[in-house]
Amino acid sequence: MKSIIAKDLTKTYPKPKKEEAFYAVKNLNFDIHEGEVVAFLGPNGAGKSTTIKMLCGILTPTSGSSEIVGKKSGTKEANLKLGLVFGTRSQLYMHMTIYENLDLISEIYYVTGEEKKKRIQYLTELFQIGHHLKSRARTLSLGERMRCEIVAALIHKPRVLLADEPTIGLDVVAKNKLREVIKSWQIEEKATLLLTSHDLSDVEALCHRCILIDHGQKQYDGTLSGLKGNLAGVRRIQIITADKDKSLMNDVTLIKPIQTGNEYIHKYEMDTQHIPMAETISKLSRHYGESLQDLQIFEVSLEEVLGARFAKREIK
Ligand code: ADP
Ligand code: MG
Numbered sequence: 001m002k003s004i005i006a007k008d009l010t011k012t013y014p015k016p017k018k019e020e021a022f023y024a025v026k027n028l029n030f031d032i033h034e035g036e037v038v039a040f041l042g043p044n045g046a047g048k049s050t051t052i053k054m055l056c057g058i059l060t061p062t063s064g065s066s067e068i069v070g071k072k073s074g075t076k077e078a079n080l081k082l083g084l085v086f087g088t089r090s091q092l093y094m095h096m097t098i099y100e101n102l103d104l105i106s107e108i109y110y111v112t113g114e115e116k117k118k119r120i121q122y123l124t125e126l127f128q129i130g131h132h133l134k135s136r137a138r139t140l141s142l143g144e145r146m147r148c149e150i151v152a153a154l155i156h157k158p159r160v161l162l163a164d165e166p167t168i169g170l171d172v173v174a175k176n177k178l179r180e181v182i183k184s185w186q187i188e189e190k191a192t193l194l195l196t197s198h199d200l201s202d203v204e205a206l207c208h209r210c211i212l213i214d215h216g217q218k219q220y221d222g223t224l225s226g227l228k229g230n231l232a233g234v235r236r237i238q239i240i241t242a243d244k245d246k247s248l249m250n251d252v253t254l255i256k257p258i259q260t261g262n263e264y265i266h267k268y269e270m271d272t273q274h275i276p277m278a279e280t281i282s283k284l285s286r287h288y289g290e291s292l293q294d295l296q297i298f299e300v301s302l303e304e305v306l307g308a309r310f311a312k313r314e315i316k
Helices: 048-055 076-080 098-108 113-126 142-154 172-189 200-206 224-233 277-291 302-310
Strands: 002-013 022-033 037-041 063-068 082-086 160-164 192-196 209-214 217-223 234-241 256-258 265-271 292-299
Touching: 002 048, 002 192, 022 048, 022 192, 022 209, 022 217, 037 048, 037 200, 048 063, 048 160, 048 192, 076 082, 082 142, 098 113, 098 142, 113 142, 113 172, 142 160, 142 172, 172 200, 192 200, 200 302, 209 224, 217 224, 224 234, 224 302, 234 277, 265 277, 277 292
Parallel strands: 037 192, 037 209, 082 160, 160 192
Antiparallel strands: 002 022, 002 063, 209 217, 234 265, 234 292, 256 265
């Protein structure tokens, strides 16, 4: 069963002085299956928010169409299947308590009586917001409020959650907590999540698949490791040696030294797809002997991969 379908989705904005229209999104096609967690990535201005707004019916496409769980975007049937969170826009009434907000939003979505009580209780526990229910929305920190925003978006048990930059502005603790509760919700309800975030650690923590767009067009659709391509098997190794005269290990068949300019810190790169890690580690420890103070191994981050990909991109 497909949860989200985008068919040739296109959105143009008129330009002043009758210049050619500007394509914010151009012929975008993708399908997302039930239960998938997908990141929607791209540099600023790529067309992510415009796409999300078309999927949920806030914007009407110039051409093309989209569906949410088999229902045309923007229809009441689609809206009942859809939860929506924008990190930069609140749907809560700031002067009302969180409970009053959830109560009101439930009624808007025809969730009433015992069902409403149960749903609020269940989400309150899952998202750990029990101690905020009596607080007015305006008194919460951004991290606390975002958890309440997501609860509000899930009150009617949507099958699909579209989340546009949900972690924007959150500190690292609030961000981790938010990811953790989103993950538990997704696993419990086996729902579909489409997430945009400029924070690629969100994406690495939550998603298996990503759709990359730029200039409104799809550039990649597949696994995160596929996006990393050749870099997926590359590991960076950093050594701290106590001996400033220690030479870099120069076994280029095994490991590539990277000059760092710091006599105590030596950096290397290795390709784990072709050389076993154990072999490298034992050679390194033999080379450094007792001068070895610290050894760290890093994967190449998605941040670096996308940074390199978009570095030469023309900025509008
Ligand atoms: P993203 O969310 O990927 O950063 P957006 O979807 O917000 O990008 O924007 C895509 C492009 O469309 C940008 O170049 C933006 O300036 C332009 N755009 C967005 N909304 C409007 C609008 N209402 N009128 C004209 N141009 C717009
Ligand atoms: Mg955006």
